[in-house]
Amino acid sequence: MFNQAFAGTTPLQGSDIAVQWDSLYNFLVWLSIFFFVLVVGGMIYFVFAYRHHPGKKTQYITGSHFLEAIWIAVPTLLLLGIFTWGYSVYHSMTQAPSDAYEIRAIGKQWLWTFQYDNGRTTVGEAYVPLNRPVKLIMTSEDVLHSFFIPNFRIKQDVVPGMYSSVWFTATVPGKHQVFCAEYCGTSHSGMLAKIIALNDEQWEAWNNHKKLGAIPEAGSDFSSSSSDLSASRVVAQVSLAEQGRAVYETKGCLACHSVDGTQKVGPTHKGLFGSSVEMADGKVLIADENYIRTHIENPQKNTVKGFNPVMPTFKGLINETEMNALIAYIKSLK
Ligand SMILES: [Cu+2]
Secondary structure, three states, X not given: OHHHHOOOOOOOOOEHHHHHHHHHHHHXXXXXXXXXXXXXXXXXXXXHHOOOOOOOOXXXXXXXXXXXXXXXXXXXXXXXXXXXXXXXXXXXXXXXXXXXXEEEEEEEOOEEEEEEOOOOEEEOEEEEEOOOEEEEEEEEOOOOEEEEEHHHOEEEEEOEOOOEXXXXXXXXXXEEEEEEOOOOOOOHHHOOEEEEEEOHHHHHHHHOOOOOOOOOEOOOOOOOOOOOOOOOOOOOOOOHHHHHHHHHHHOOXXXXXXXXXXXXXXXXXXXOOOOEEEEOOOOEEEOOHHHHHHHHHOOOOOOEOOOOOOXXXXXXXXXXXXXXXXXXXXXHOO
């Protein structure tokens, strides 16, 4: 019922989260309306009901513990309820399932680039499978940006020098508008992209490097859309991890690291990703994207226990697309 009342005032519900988000949002709007009417209505009523009458003296009131208890208990319970509800929506927004399909996004003035495990790169368009969790691992090449998909009710800051992530399950096929939601310079408003949610058949075709027909906007009539999957244009492409292997080799990582478990000057990268690594100072860190990136750009920050801090910094020597590939490669070394 909450969702219908404001139909049209919020964008299309294109993801699982959008439905949860809208219920909470609409509940808050209704709650505000309820209290607005109660308070302002009461105020207006009292202004008239208790206006000055000659000769009539206002009763002397010292207080009411009963009333005080009510106006403490009711707002407290309401706010705790809103907090719990909000936290649960926030929790499902931020905890990506481990089997999510991963895409790496790079923001730069003023466009978005996307890298896929299969080695493809797209600019301004992110292709995602329908009804399947998708995780975006994002960074920026220059300033702060923010990745905002109104149809999915998802927004996340994109920060240079580190990775942030969002996830969603697209439930409506077609193109979904993306905005940059953090002022990032002259053409900030033109920093647009589309999430293109593909059905199984189209997703299969996209993964096999076949040409897709025109994909309509999300929410429009799909029955009329032609899906020209026959016109295949198979491109031989190396996977993102393979591109990363090339970076790994040309940047000379192999001089000090191995990928097969043998110890060199530095630790092996076999099985590194996702493991817990102990530092010289006793701290234990999880080897995720941010850990690896930080170590490559700023190796002096943390030193792995049992090794000498001799790794040189590669800051400025590896660009964002190479870094994504490099991490995908290290991740593939199971
Ligand atoms: Cu931007």
